[in-house]
Amino acid sequence: MTSVCIVGAGAVGGLIGARLAAAGCHVSALARGATAQALRTQGWRLHEGERLIGGEAHVVDDPAALGPQSLVVIALKATALPEVAATITPLIGPDTTVITAMNGVPWWFFHGFGGPCEGMALESVDPGLATARAIATRHVLGGVVHLSCAAIEPGVVRLASGNRLILGEPDRTASPRLAQMAALFARAGFDVESTQRIHDEIWYKLWGNMTINPISAFTGATGDLILDDPLVNEFCLGVMAEAKAIGSRFGCLIEQSGADRNRVTRKLGALRTSMSRDVAAGRPVELDALVGVVREIAQHLGEPTPAMDVLFGLARVHARVHSLYPPATPVAGAAA
Numbered sequence: 001m002t003s004v005c006i007v008g009a010g011a012v013g014g015l016i017g018a019r020l021a022a023a024g025c026h027v028s029a030l031a032r033g034a035t036a037q038a039l040r041t042q043g044w045r046l047h048e049g050e051r052l053i054g055g056e057a058h059v060v061d062d063p064a065a066l067g068p069q070s071l072v073v074i075a076l077k078a079t080a081l082p083e084v085a086a087t088i089t090p091l092i093g094p095d096t097t098v099i100t101a102m103n104g105v106p107w108w109f110f111h112g113f114g115g116p117c118e119g120m121a122l123e124s125v126d127p128g129l130a131t132a133r134a135i136a137t138r139h140v141l142g143g144v145v146h147l148s149c150a151a152i153e154p155g156v157v158r159l160a161s162g163n164r165l166i167l168g169e170p171d172r173t174a175s176p177r178l179a180q181m182a183a184l185f186a187r188a189g190f191d192v193e194s195t196q197r198i199h200d201e202i203w204y205k206l207w208g209n210m211t212i213n214p215i216s217a218f219t220g221a222t223g224d225l226i227l228d229d230p231l232v233n234e235f236c237l238g239v240m241a242e243a244k245a246i247g248s249r250f251g252c253l254i255e256q257s258g259a260d261r262n263r264v265t266r267k268l269g270a271l272r273t274s275m276s277r278d279v280a281a282g283r284p285v286e287l288d289a290l291v292g293v294v295r296e297i298a299q300h301l302g303e304p305t306p307a308m309d310v311l312f313g314l315a316r317v318h319a320r321v322h323s324l325y326p327p328a329t330p331v332a333g334a335a336a
Contacts, residue, residue, distance in 0.1 A: 013075030018046035021055030038155025068093025078289035104289025168198025218318035223271035
């Protein structure tokens with residue numbers, strides 16, 4: 001039986017845990033508080049329409065109690081990973097696969113990528129390289145989740161729409177491990193795609209939500225209101241053009257236009273983004289994983305980002321007002 005540990009048993013982690021448990025895997029959770037209690041007493045629970053699926057959950061708050069796993073799924077908020085990464089090393093043995101199912105650009109993105117950003121350490125998403133030291137890239141399998149779900153109460157997830165999961169090796173090979181994991185997730189009910197260009201898929205998803213997410217966070221607006229305002233829509237297109245140019249410099253090409261991509265987003269209607277929900281719940285926002293890291297890459301490449309700078313500045317000031325982003329470092333010589 002495949003042993004799996006879910007690190008981050010929220011909406012996406014809970015969905016993955018429930019489906020893998022229903023598919024016959026032994027699925028553990030690294031969890032605390034109300035979520036841990038719910039999983040211990042009720043197991044994994046996922047509502048898909050009128051159907052409830054799931055299975056038994058083995059819950060621990062100390063990874064050492066589990067030992068090495070066949071598969072570790074990291075479904076944390078990007079803001080939490082650097083602190084958690086070092087604690088999960090007992091879960092990772094010589095043959096463990098670590099799948100990242102998170103928003104934004106991951107810490108391993110340029111490990112072995114080649115080109116002008118080869119080996120670039122992404123301080124925005126991995127301060128002090130804590131995650132890179134704890135989780136070797138050879139264990140990692142990239143994941144991009146295209147679905148919408150929500151934790152409606154601790155330990156209970158409801159799927160709203162979508163079912164797509166894209167998996168790929170960081171070294172862009174068609175490995176036996178990739179085929180094995182794709183088959184496992186297909187058996188668990190996902191519409192799985194294997195790719196040898198997982199970086200493109202990560203960048204494309206980022207390109208679609210790096211504007212809507214932060215704008216929704218500081219305005220409180222849903223996606224339809226943001227894109228139906230011609231001035232805000234035009235501003236979003238400016239940010240997306242900058243990100244598209246950055247991707248083309250290091251090797252992630254996007255053929256679609258920003259206007260075409262926004263039309264797809266607009267069809268989702270009154271979308272309430274994950275960052276907007278985080279603000280409402282008082283949780284730290286994933287601003288660095290979605291915007292800050294893109295600016296960091298741009299600075300490395302010497303690419304200008306005037307529109308992105310405005311977006312990032314407004315979003316982080318708003319987040320700081322609500323104590324959801326690290327405070328600013330005082331500027332020497334600034335007026336009192």
